[in-house]
Amino acid sequence: MYKIVKKRRLNDAVTLMEVQAPHIAKKAQAGQFIIFRVDEHGERVPLTIADYDREKGTVTIIFQIVGASTKLLNQLEEGDDILDFVGPLGTPTHFGEVKKVCVIGGGVGCAIAYPQAKALHNMGVEVDLIAGFRSKDIVILEEEMKAVSKHLYITTDDGSYGEKGFVTDKLKSLIEAGAGYDLVIAIGPVVMMKFVSKTTEPYGIKTLVSLNPIMVDGTGMCGGCRVKVGGETKFACVDGPDFDGHKVDFDELMQRNTIYKQREQHDSEHVCRLTGGKRHG
């Protein structure tokens, strides 16, 4: 059992939780993830580690409430326990020798882009952050992101906050203006990561993406999370989740992520309608 020591609502659909898990906190590195199982009937769901505190022994996760499992997780409060919490899984991000990096977060992906930016910032690297949101009311972590970047550019699709437009528009204009990035890191919806990779490709700027395929065990024993990278099949849970964005088959990943769509929708509605969210003992 893993105790929730802090819970904070970042916006209507995004929640932050700090979870007591000393053995994970001790080893976690940027780019790694955990798998949680909310209760005995729960499924195993991966979430990227958003932050950790080695001294307090806590791991922070930030999740968007999108389906049954995240709804159930969101119903837990400070002091409650999550049944299973395993990690740190995956290969830590390998930043390489870099001087100036652009980190791009899309929506709740900012929760994961933020720790990457923080890790780079702490390494003494110059970081620009582009954070893209649909509209003003879902902007998250603005202060935190500002603290770890030289420039923070916020974009909204509808122009209700920051600059109007997509993150790719902003990225392109910065590159064109001679920003001189030697690495771009993109984290967010698959389609956003795909278009960021397409934007940087003609300029030959190395681009890392953090993939989010369906997972079961998260330790390399099932291959449910397989993705095609440079024509080769890779298991995102052990070989990734970070990959070279110029080599990933994004279309296949988007398609594979839809396999249980109907069932997910059914479960999600079921959690709301029948149980009011709480599961019967």
Next chain:
Amino acid sequence: MANMTPNKCPMPEQAPDVRNKNFKEVALGYTPEMALEEAKRCLQCKHRPCVSGCPVNVQIPEFIAKVAQGDFEGAYQVIAQTNSLPAVCGRVCPQESQCEGKCVRGIKNEPVGIGRLERFVADWHMANGTDEIKAAEPNGHKVAVVGAGPSSLTCAGDLAKMGYQVTVLEAFHVAGGVLVYGIPEFRLPKKIVAKEIDKLEKMGVDIQTNMVVGKVNSVDELFEQGYEAVFIGSGAGLPSFMNIEGEDLMGVYSANEYLTRINLMKAYMEGYDTPIKKSKSVAVVGGGNVAMDAARCAKRLGAQNVYIVYRRSEEEMPARKEEIHHAKEEGIIFKLLNNPVRILNDGNGSVAGMECVEMELGEPDASGRRRPIEKKGSNFVLDVDTVIMSIGTSPNPLIRTTTEGLEANKKGCLIADENMATTKEGVYAGGDAVTGAATVILAMGAGKKAAASIDEYIKNKKK
């Protein structure tokens, strides 16, 4: 006077047409009367060839003699001296090639049903046994065991009996390894595995789940934490794929994923969150026990047609005869001497069929099995919407790549000597992590041997 009936006393089973729609256990087990009758078929021969056929050396004639006297608890105590998981072994061991394969009665007629009797005794003990399990007197030494499958559980059980303080580190949220995620409920009820593991915990074994060794702790760190020896029983859980076109389509599973969703996550049961595809027609590629398990699960999930696609003939199939027989009874269709060449896309990224080619058998290869050769132009399409790849597994590289001095062979299997010692001092290994995918009982035998070696190593080190 021995019961000279030529055949084993039959064991009641659920009817094929009933059981292929549920996940309840297929074989129902002996009644006490049946057990008495079968036990009397044992000749109590002096040279006891059956014992040498058992990788954990269960004292077979002794326990069967007790069964024949109606002393079921006494029989259990005999088995428990050498076997930590008798209810499991009685169900999943390939007895025909082990204890029963050596039984004298088997020369002319059917051998004694040793497995069925072991199962009966273990189940009887679970239902009626009253003895309190007590932890052994502690000897003050700590040993860490990596993984909680059959080799690790056996090693941990034996060490605990000797007084060691044993910690088992398991990556999943439940202990049991392949016994919980791989072998389905209808062959091995999970309640039974849980009870066997509960017994180990009562003996003092500390089982910690959600611990991925290599990520939270390296083997070297375990030594720093005061463990004097480490046993690695991490199995062979890395699935192989064929690398053919269409393998990444939706509806293509590794057998590991398919079985994990079903057995560990209970995707077949109402009220559990983990989803699984509802299939109309399923092709399972491979001919081992895992392939039989996956096919029989698919049938139980409601698929109309379930095919086993195997590139050799039935004779070469590595699965147990009994499992092949059960699968056939349940309506699984065998497509022998067939091999997939690509999986077809329905245009939306899902499986629309599997193109296969017919095979014929050529000369025997290095392993002694006749090599399958493609028949040119014999291609045809099997109408399926789901494909399950069950063509084998290899050891997960996580532990060997994070442990300096631990050597593996070309196939990724850890190198261990006859005493289960690896190339790193104080580190022992056994089971599928060393042999590649094999059987539960061989893994248990290795765990047993490793426990003895670890005991000797720690005792010698003290001097």
